[in-house]
Amino acid sequence: MAEDKRAEKEDRDLVQRMASKDAMALDVFYERYNRVAFGFVMRIVGNRSDAEDVLVDVFWQVWQQAPRYDSSRGKPIAWLFTIARTRAIDCLRSTNRQHSKTDDFEEERPPAPPPSEPDPFVTAGTRNAVREALQTLSEQQRIPLEMAYFEGMSHTEIASALGQPLGTVKDRIRTGMLHLRKRLKAYL
């Protein structure tokens, strides 16, 4: 836990330095998080070329918006992932629009990347706690949550895809997230 706190403090310092347009801070921040961010973006957009374009956009947005980062609203890594998800979903939707405009575009989403070395800036304790929390999530909660978060699907689209009532889908997303929050409270 102390490691997490130290990393968080260092992250906040880096964001503050980026706000002062210290390019070295951007360099260090990128070195810390490019792999976790890239894995996450790849999970959403599904191909390496688009994911690399998105990754540039993500860290460029971090650089530009560092002066507006509000530390009272969460850790820098949570801010980074929020930006990364937004940009990745934008790219996914843009790509899907291209799909719908042409009927011969072949799906190029590759299989999930093979397991790789864990990232040193997400500590083992946190990683294990997250994994345990996700494992205790029921399938009925996990599936709609992942469809929303990783596929960018709205609750109505999920309800339609799963053939479930809208209220059920909303409730399962809510209870799933509350379950995760309860399990991860100590790390928030």
Add this chain to the structure above:
Amino acid sequence: MRHSQLTDDLQERASLYAAGALPESERMEYARHIDEDQCVVCRNEVDELQAVMAFVASDVPPASPSPSVKIRLLEQARGASPVRPRPSFLRQRWLELITSAAAVAALVVLGAAVRANNELQHLADVLASRISQLEVEVSQQRTYIATVTAPDVRIVNLAGLGTNVGARGRIFWDQANRRWVFTVRNLQPLPANLVYQLWYVPKGGKPVSAAVFTTNADGSYDTDLQLREGLADLGTAAVTPEPGPSGLDQPTGQFALLGAAE
């Protein structure tokens, strides 16, 4: 409208927002509610649930992007190359369209139109990127001006020492806002494994790192930076070479620049 307490309905909406499950129109309305209505109840709930989802994101196996990504990013940040490449799917579509156009005359016309569109798109990307870069520069210039013209501005001159005897530095210190504008000229180039580090040295205290930087080819460097709260009164400011890329907690190198607060 601001809410006074968290209800099940509000919690559900916050959960759907943080999970990204709200349809676009509802998402925009909810974002507006958080930002413009400044509803602390909803905002706190969303912030915490987004932190939860960041944990979920961090569970995805990491992957390494190609080294060119970092080069593109840092060039963009340093203003050297603001051009963003177009997404690969456009390149792929373009090749497919050219192939089709060779077979069907009508598609040639379509291909020409698409080409023009792509060129315009490329131009738009270049301009958008250039605008972003200029916005950053303008913002930086405004900060410089505000700091240099602050009513209580103090100036700390730094003199070059050792091999940097020809170098000069200056700090414009906006004391009320704890901001420094820092400029140097004629610093000697460093080996690739070293960076310059600027130190805030409080009276009777340990040096505090204020910035890490590398100079331009002519030995110059300009930046503005925010000092943290609670620093004791400034005694001296100094610049030393230190191991890169992020410097050290305490100085170990010879002074390159040194100046006392008057």
